[in-house]
Amino acid sequence: EFTTEQQALMRVITDAYNKHQIPQDVTKKLLQDQYSTEENFLLLTEMATSQVQVLVEFTKNIPGFLSLDREDQIALLKGSAVEAMFLRSAQALNKKMPIGHTEVLEERIHKSGISEEFIKPMFNFYKSIGELHMVLEEQALLTTITILTPDRPYVKDQPAVERLQENVLDLLRKMCVLHHPQEPQYFARLLGRLTELRTLSHYHAEMLASWKVN
């Protein structure tokens, strides 16, 4: 059973997640004509910038976030931006798209100048997220849990962040029982993806370095 507070929390987070998406004019560019490697680099950089802006707009709506210390807010966003980006991309790539669009997007990433050794784990992650068949509420809550990770570098008031995260964890756990009654391990599987995300994020700096060199 959900408490009234939990119902309200879920509604606010899901609405904000649904509302704050990458603008269509940015995503449309990805499907346009062929680009050179340099143009691909610029385009994917523009996408990344847009993703961060969307992430911040979404995060502002998480109840309690704006009451945290301002520098802690920055530290949380800085520490989670890459992971949130991977999550959002996974969900975007797993959506049903018109025929041919997935291929165009994948080709663009393969031709972006990023080394194949980094692309493979990224697509493996996207696939493993797709296999979970998360509902929108679960996607929104999982992203929120990623953002509210208390042990990010430079976070001062970790207990305050932990309190906010625990509320969302409890809500997600209940959601999993409700939506996946046949899979008692579903909640644990979702949390397992967060560990995978951390590993991906860890290699992100290396990936960027190899990208620049190429």
Added chain:
Amino acid sequence: PANNLGLEDIIRKALMGNLEE
């Protein structure tokens, strides 16, 4: 945001926008 500085700039700017509102 190809480096951490760029990333922090974008975050700060997006957060401050909220303050001005």
